[in-house]
Amino acid sequence: MERESMEFDVLVVGGGPAGLSAAIRIKQLAQEKGQDVSVCLIEKGAEIGAHILSGAVMDPRAINELFPNWKELGAPLETAVTHDRVLFLSESGATEVPHWATPATLKNEGNYIISLGMLARWLGEQAEALGVEVYPGFAGAQVLYDEQGRVKGVITGDMGVGRDGEPGGNFQPGMELHAKYTLFAEGCRGHLGKQLEAKFNLRDGVDPQTYGIGIKELWEVKPEKFQKGLVLHSAGWPMNPDTYGGGFMYHYGENLVAIGFVVGLGYSNPHLSPFEEFQRYKTHPSIKGYFDGAKRIAYGARAITAGGVQSLPKLTFPGGALIGDDAGFLNAARIKGSHAAIKSGMMAGDAAFEAVAAGRAQDELVAYPAAYKQSWLFDELYRARNFKPYMAKGLWLGTLLYGIDQQLLRGKAPWTLHNTADHTKLKKASECAPITYPKPDGVLTFDRLSSVFLSNTNHEEDQPCHLQLKDASVPVKVNLAEYDAPEQRYCPAGVYEIVREEAGPRLQINAQNCVHCKTCDIKDPTQNIVWVVPQGGEGPIYQQM
Template identity: 60%
Template structure:
């Protein structure tokens, strides 16, 4: 197929915090050096911010470096953190507030802001465009251009294919976006990032990446209950002792709160439903006291890369870099990845600009990035938090929390040893026959809801007649293996009702994939015990359309 081609100095895949920060820093350097630079950002969401989902308590460290005058420029950071509360939920009714002295200092949020990262990315995009960056929303990066083992750019997705891959009357072939260097900033479990890691063996010698699924809802609440700037975190219930994670509720602006639950994807019971655990969570009195009488206005879910430094792959390869959560730069000890993603993008921009200044040809392995990274505060943060996740996985929430408080508050994250967790998340499931079947109450449609009602609030939409972007490598495995051994956990770990086993009544079970529901969380690509599901990009602009997540 002949495709149109456009050439740039740098192509960036993903208009999230890392990609946009890289674009801005590239153009800042070009302006300072009085040189021309062409930078393109391609974004699969219908607009910048449409696919951004984050808690989010935002630390301004990277933003202060990138745009020191961000307040004058109108950055949407309006709600400063006023107070931190951390609870251990002992049961569905009981809770104990944890004294601040017993909380890891990394979880203190003085000086941070409660924000919508979607809105911050929209604002960052406007700053990038003011500097001359070209941003193309609604175009998915579908495949890599690799020539002579060098990444030369990406190909955007074809538009107008039917479900069998045949061309419709509306067919438009994707374009080649070629570049001297390509930066991959797709977010957690980026499908091109995954290909690059495998192709160049970037994770050789590293612990496997670990993941969680994070839920988020926005609620309008009673103004009398609203406490702007209050940050609440919790551990314990509803999660069992062998399932790590925690919840949060943040009081944002405009009488709104954001509430969510994070569940590590190394859980072992195939009957566990992360979505239903989140619905249970909202009924705890510590949480329901704020939500009762309110109205849920938005819902979403997203996987989180939380392996940290131990799982961080080599980020450079011939012709490009992995940055942000595509590489896994989140600092889970802080439950924050936005400032670290931004810093990784800024470091990438500095490595690329320096290389282009020395050699206009491009295509080199940007090994200088590793030195920049190791000399930065980003490396220091990740090094000091390297034991946080493994401790929670090995020792559980209580003992793991105690270990991390000692590690962070007494030793500053510099204990003379490193804990490792080398068990793959998808390999942690027990057989269904050896597991307790969990029963979940029906939603009350006041605090708890079903999946389809929730997906409606995510504004998710896909062109109906297109190839399924959730590919089964072997169509027989969901029933022959996953259903037989694990009661097909895809029915439960998916937060959007994409996967259903139908035909059980007639003894002809089969897996039905409702791809239109997909909120692009990537959990199926991560947690499938047979690693049989491959998530690829659907047509550009498909997926959720989050207004201010």
Template identity: 75%
Template sequence: MERESMEFDVVIVGGGPAGLASAIRLKQLAAEKGTDVNVCLIEKGAEIGAHILSGAVMDPRALSELLPNWKEDGAPLNAPVSEDRFFILSEAGATQVPNSILPSCFHNEGNYVISLGNVCRWLGEQAEALGVEIYPGFAGAEVLYDDNGAVKGVATGDMGRLQDGSEGPNFQPGMELLGKYTFFAEGCRGHLGKQLIAKFQLDKDSDPQTYGIGLKELWEIQPDKHQLGLVVHSGGWPMQPDTYGGGFLYHLENNQVAVGFVVGLGYENPHLSPYEEFQRYKTHPEIRKFLEGGKRIAYGARALTAGGLQSLPRLTFPGGVLVGDDAGFLNAARIKGSHCAIKTGSLAAEACFAALAAERQNDELTGYHELFKNSWLYDELHKARNFKPWMSKGLKFGSLMFGIDQIVFGGKAPWTLHHKTPDHAKLKLASECPKIDYPKPDGTLTFDRLSSVFLSSTNHEEEQPCHLQLKDASVPVAINLAKYDAPEQRYCPAGVYEILGQEEGQPRLQINAQNCVHCKTCDIKDPTQNINWVVPQGGEGPTYPNM
């Protein structure tokens, strides 16, 4: 069966804040000029917001520029930050760092505790009201190129293929969505963005990207423990001083709190489990005091970029652009990325609209680079560029040096530190590292992976090709198990990977793809880069409420 095709001025892949901001800004510019731009946006989740997971404390600056009347129009920013608390944790104690000596990046005055998924649902409504065609449940599976090698659109994934790849009785081929320009806004480690970076060598002049995995639970707590807008951050325990990581607890409306933990994926010990570290984090007296007597109502996990300005790839290529976290726009020092996504989507839209007005198509939108370089976002990321390199040198030393960087030099130190080694290459051999004894979950405050995946409402049709592909099926046992004690069993936050048959002397890797929450950690951290995450059928994966 041949694929049908549809033509648009602009095709956008991804319904997160970057993709939606791009669509909205394109329509705004067209309305200002009395013309029209035909914009199509596809989202692999079953609905806008279904796959969105973030902390999140939001800086509204970019949103205010894009939609100045967001308050009057009902944007779900309902919990202004009321108090900041930053702790350095030991196993049993906590030292609160006075706000007066914290660098400005850790201050949240004027920001909001939000559900980014709900913000994206609202942005989707604004985009549709402007005439954007939004198609949830359709995954961008393939980049399409014209005869000159420029991007001309994407193809959505086939539906109804069987596990062996053959066409099942309900098979339907994907559709070609053709655009004069294509925006890739898939979020961190985008499936298509990764391919484009490699094909066009967009990262040849940048540092290796560095990543973290963020794990999050949503709790409903007792009213007397709730403080609307309270923001708690911490460093230290349960992480070792040489391993990057930290926790957060944010108080939303309706007696809900978001509690989570971020682990840098540059860690060295293959025995480390980010999921188990998160569960341990909740047992600390400073955190558990909020959660005890409450009820956990949602769980999810997502990788995030943390390399900063020096790890950004080139943003443009013939026929398209990277926006938001697909390019790596996140300010790790501020623990914020949604404002970066909205701003970059808006800037790319402005460059694109200028090209369309000049009747150009499928060329390189170099104006996007210039707009970014002249924006407040570039200045913000430049100021924070040394955060992750310093913190990778250990909590105490890194905190001291970044404090000097920010307080003494105001973020304008006459040096830029660099990332030299990708995260997947930093694992040491299992025999060189201590094993970590994680306590069993108690089912009240701490939980196992499978009960957590259940709360993410993750679902995949079993009779389809596995979307977690192995380049070489022998590697998981011959290399990963033999050298690193199969770290995929631990870095995956959803119980996707299991080594079976060890007791019988015939170990094999089992992939429980139905559990996958689309966090992309395996694609990032696998030491041999043997795992390739591709999109499953559209509409599958987690369905996050209020995350």
């Protein structure tokens, strides 16, 4: 197919904090050195920030480096953390951890409660002001390689393709975007990142990545229930002690409360539903009182990388690099990743600018992983490297062992524990106890479809399904027969549905509901589901998430 093409020095795929910081850093250096370096950034969301979702409590360390004058520039870091609370919940009670005993990773003095989507929008404005060409609504659909097998850019997604895969009346072919270096910042479980890891064997010698799913709601609460700057984290109920998970609640802005729940995707019981666990969490006596007379205004979900340094792939390959959550830069012990994304983007940006300024093209940006190994980010992630493996041993034993690791050994234990892939841990349905979840009341607890409505998710129905099955027979023959179709429960958006007909059961994929969390691509026990990008601009449109 004949496609139009455009040439750039650096192409960034993904408009989250990592990609935007990389683009900004390159332009800052070019401005300082008086050089002309062309930078293009594409983003699959309809606008910058549309697909960005995080808790979020932000450590400002990295943005202090990127923009030392961020306050004067009006960055939306407006609510400083004023109070930390950590609770261990039972079904009817709570035990609060004294501040002196709270792990340092959960102390947030000097941090800010933010909307990461709003920060991304602000970063987008700074990028454009510096001369970055920013194109939202364009998804990176395919990686382009040159004759030597080096990455030379991407092809954006075709538009106007019908469900049958044939071009429709409004068909527009995607463009070829060529670059000397391409930085992939697609976020957690990036679909091009997966392909690059396989092509260049980037995971050889490292642990499998592990993940959680984070589900979040934004509420407007009554002023008398609002405690600006409060950060609350909890562990325990409603999860069983052998399953990793916990809740969070952040008060920021004007009477806004972000509440959410994270479930580690290494859970074993296929009957478990992260969405319903989150709804139950809100009914705990220590939590529900905040929401008397409140209004729910937004909903979303996304997968979260959690494996740490032992699960990071090789970061570079000929012609490009992985940055941010596309690589796995998130500190699960701190429940924070935005500062790591910004820092990784800056380091990759430094390396890309240096290479372009030196007249190089499509080699490996070896200065990027070298800088990472010497950075505070490596030190931070290395000290927390045993968190997820310890917590995989269960809440109480994991908490004890990680406490010893941090308090006594200061994260410098002479051993590194290892991760195993989440999808391998799911047991057969017959081996696990079913879980009965209460029906939603429509006031504090809700169903999936009314929740998806609040995410402003939209997909054109007449297009190829972006949730692809390697083998269409597996969902019934294996997933339903052996695991009771867990995709019906681990998806937080009601995408997967077993329809029982006279001819037998079948899997129905309601792709228009998809909030792009990627959980299905991660947790499917047979790894039969493959998430690819839909037409550009589609998916959720998060306003303040």
